[in-house]
Amino acid sequence: MANNSATVEIHIRRRANPDASPYWEQFEIPYRPNLNIISCLMEIQKNPVNKAGERTTPPVWSMNCLEQVCGICTMIVNGRARQSCSALIDNLEQPIKLEPMSKFPNIRDLVVDRQQMFDHLRRVHAWIELDGTHDLGPGPRMDQEDVQERYAYSRCMTCGCCLEACPQYEGDNYIGPQAIAQVRLMNMHPSGKMNRAERLEAIMGEDGITNCGNAQNCVRACPMNIPLTRAIYEENRETVIHGLLGWLKG
Amino acid sequence: MAIRLSRTFILRKLHQLSGIFPLGIFLLEHFYTNSKALDGEKHFNDAVADLQAIPYILLIEIGGIFIPLIYHAVYGLVITMEARPNNLAYPYPRNWFYLIQRITGVILFFFIFFHVLNFRFGMVPGLNRISVAEHPEQAFGIVAGEFRMWWIFAIYMIGITATVWHLANGIWLFLVDWGITIGERAQRLTGYACIAFGVVLLLVGVNAAVAFIRPGGLIGGIIH
Numbered sequence: 001m002a003n004n005s006a007t008v009e010i011h012i013r014r015r016a017n018p019d020a021s022p023y024w025e026q027f028e029i030p031y032r033p034n035l036n037i038i039s040c041l042m043e044i045q046k047n048p049v050n051k052a053g054e055r056t057t058p059p060v061w062s063m064n065c066l067e068q069v070c071g072i073c074t075m076i077v078n079g080r081a082r083q084s085c086s087a088l089i090d091n092l093e094q095p096i097k098l099e100p101m102s103k104f105p106n107i108r109d110l111v112v113d114r115q116q117m118f119d120h121l122r123r124v125h126a127w128i129e130l131d132g133t134h135d136l137g138p139g140p141r142m143d144q145e146d147v148q149e150r151y152a153y154s155r156c157m158t159c160g161c162c163l164e165a166c167p168q169y170e171g172d173n174y175i176g177p178q179a180i181a182q183v184r185l186m187n188m189h190p191s192g193k194m195n196r197a198e199r200l201e202a203i204m205g206e207d208g209i210t211n212c213g214n215a216q217n218c219v220r221a222c223p224m225n226i227p228l229t230r231a232i233y234e235e236n237r238e239t240v241i242h243g244l245l246g247w248l249k250g
Numbered sequence: 251m252a253i254r255l256s257r258t259f260i261l262r263k264l265h266q267l268s269g270i271f272p273l274g275i276f277l278l279e280h281f282y283t284n285s286k287a288l289d290g291e292k293h294f295n296d297a298v299a300d301l302q303a304i305p306y307i308l309l310i311e312i313g314g315i316f317i318p319l320i321y322h323a324v325y326g327l328v329i330t331m332e333a334r335p336n337n338l339a340y341p342y343p344r345n346w347f348y349l350i351q352r353i354t355g356v357i358l359f360f361f362i363f364f365h366v367l368n369f370r371f372g373m374v375p376g377l378n379r380i381s382v383a384e385h386p387e388q389a390f391g392i393v394a395g396e397f398r399m400w401w402i403f404a405i406y407m408i409g410i411t412a413t414v415w416h417l418a419n420g421i422w423l424f425l426v427d428w429g430i431t432i433g434e435r436a437q438r439l440t441g442y443a444c445i446a447f448g449v450v451l452l453l454v455g456v457n458a459a460v461a462f463i464r465p466g467g468l469i470g471g472i473i474h
Contacts, residue, residue, distance in 0.1 A: 022460055167334050167348060201253050208275045210262035213333065214423055215348035217340045229426075237429025243253045244263060250252070 006031035009051070009095035010040055012059050014109045022106070025059075026051040026095070033093050036085035037098065038063055038079060041110075061110040068223060070161025075100060075110045081164035082221055084110075101164050103171075113122035116172045120179035128192040140190035153185035153231060155224040162228055174211040175203055177208040177218040181231035187238065197242070200235075204243050209235055265325045266427045268318040269420045276315055277417055281451065284458035288467050291390040299386035319362065324353045351419050354412040361409035368396065377402070394462045403463070410455040418448030 007028045007107040028051045032092045039067040041061055048058040049216075061084070068086040076099040077087045104112035123225070130136065162177040163169045169176055183199045186192040203209045212232055221229045286297040304310060330352045337345050369392065372381045378396055382389045392406045397403045420445040423430040431440045461467040 025357070061259075071398070165340050167336050167345070168332060170332075170334050173332070197253050204253065204259045205256045206258045208259055209257065210259050211332070211429075212427075213329075213348050214344065214426060215340075215342075216344035217342060220340065220342055227434065229437065233426050233429055233437075234426055235429075235434040237432065239259070240429050243259070244253060246253055 008035065008089055010044070011095050011097045013097075014059060015106055016108065018105060018107055019095075025056060025058075027137040031089075032091070033221055035089040037075075037087045037089070038066060038073060038094070038095075040089065041084070059109045069157055069200055071157035073166075073178055074100070074159040074161060076164070081161040081221060081237065083159065086223070101160055103163050103166075104160065114158070114160055117160055117163070117176075117178055120175055120186075121158070121182060124175070124179050124183045124186075124199050125195050126147075126179070126182040126186055126191055126199075128186060128193065130191070134204055142190065149227075149245050150185055150188050152226055153181045153188075155226065156181055156185075159223065160219040161223055165217035165221035167215050167217065168213045170209050174207050175205070175209065177212075177228040177232060178214075179203070180209055180235050181226055183226070184231040184234050187235075196238070200239055200243055203235060204239050209239060262329075265322060265329070267422055268322045269417070270424050272314045272318050274417050274421065277413065281455050281458060285454060285461075287390065287393075287458055287461040290465070294390045295386055295388075298382065298389040302383060302386055319406060323355075323359050323362070327359060330355060347419055351416065351423070354416040357408065357412040358416055359411065361405070361412065364405070365409060369393065377390055390462065397462045403459075406459055407456065411452060412457060413450045414448055414455055418444045418451065421447070 008031050010027045010029070012025050012027065013022055014025050025231065027044050027049075029040055032039075038061075041059060045058040047121045048056050050056050061073065061075065063071075063085065064070040066085045072080060073084045075084050076082075076097075077084060078092060078097050081101060084098070098110060100106045100110045101112045101114075104114050104116065106112055156178060158178060161180065166174070166176065168174050180203055183203055187196050187199060209232065214229075216229050219226075222228055283294075283297045283301065287294040297302055301307070333349075333352055335349050335352075355389065368377055369382045372379045372392075373419075378392050382390055384393055385392075388413060397406065422431075422441055424438065425440050431437055457467040464470055
């Protein structure tokens with residue numbers, strides 16, 4: 001397999017700046033065993049010459065942890081959103097097509113601005129209030145089953161694969177499974193529950209949880225195997241009981 | 251803290267609810283009445299006459315059928331416009347169901363419009379011009395007359411299939427949207443239950459339609 005003449009062909013959808021129009025550029029680099037997308041991009045960066053032999057600008061991308069826990073290197077590899085660090089060349093069909101995620105503003109080449117996901121986290125109050133003027137003592141104990149479920153939601157790395165795969169998400173029109181799962185994570189916490197109403201109101205807005213179309217691509221696309229549909233349906237129940245039927249308690 | 255309900259949230263919840271109650275319930279009643287045709291012309295005409303004799307029938311028809319139907323149809327189109335299908339990149343069953351739910355919805359928009367004009371009002375040019383509701387004694391004959399045209403019958407077969415799909419999958423969607431079904435296993439089991447329900451409902455619906463052109467329906471004379 002490790003043939004010296006073997007090459008890896010990569011097509012990259014590039015864009016010089018947010019106002020420029022996108023275009024495809026083809027690259028070819030020598031094959032080595034165990035290459036991943038990031039190491040290929042680094043190889044191209046060292047000597048930015050495209051397949052036609054023309055000198056070009058080095059492609060730009062984001063990366064950080066290189067072990068699929070930070071989410072920043074997410075891009076569309078052969079049509080599907082995934083982390084480029086864990087996308088091994090040996091497992092991919094060539095030519096490999098790399099595109100920036102389509103649901104976030106494209107800054108340059110493979111870099112997108114994922115600020116909207118962090119805005120969603122702020123809107124849904126995705127944290128637990130712990131500050132006090134005095135020692136609040138140890139936190140309340142949690143059911144082991146709840147701990148397990150919360151652990152699953154806590155693995156979210158805000159990569160955006162779920163939003164990229166969602167047929168309802170377009171132009172920040174929907175709060176999305178990423179934020180809803182964090183609502184579930186925080187609402188399950190005994191102290192976090194104190195801000196439940198605030199979080200529910202945030203996911204019951206015009207772009208809220210009811211925009212979910214149940215295509216369930218999110219749970220399939222999630223690289224961390226987070227039970228996103230379970231989170232959405234748990235929150236459906238919470239919004240029905242506390243939101244829609246809440247007035248019956250008043 | 252009282253939770254404020256947004257306009258979209260209320261409209262979507264009403265859309266989800268109206269598909270089951272009253273529209274889903276009405277479809278079951280509709281297939282029940284249609285199935286009277288299995289026992290022959292008189293049974294069906296009597297059933298239509300009985301329905302017309304319900305007290306406050308006009309109010310029930312307007313408030314229980316027409317208003318929810320128009321709301322569900324029009325708001326359904328609004329929801330459909332939002333869809334950005336990506337089935338080729340993500341070819342999973344639920345993603346196909348998502349697309350088919352919208353396609354059948356659009357089919358139903360036109361089919362039900364045609365169906366109501368054709369039979370309830372008898373206002374489709376070139377076809378039946380008698381209102382079934384106003385002439386229960388001719389009900390069976392009117393339907394049978396239309397169904398003898400193969401292309402009309404084909405339209406109704408497509409319409410019935412689309413309706414049954416839309417309701418059976420719609421029940422599943424209601425269960426998850428209202429937080430009744432939650433976990434993965436429950437999603438799967440309720441999914442199977444909805445498929446089984448859909449298959450039975452489709453057989454009932456098609457059999458009743460066939461009964462207008464073939465006495466006793468598909469297997470006429472065996473059950474009845």
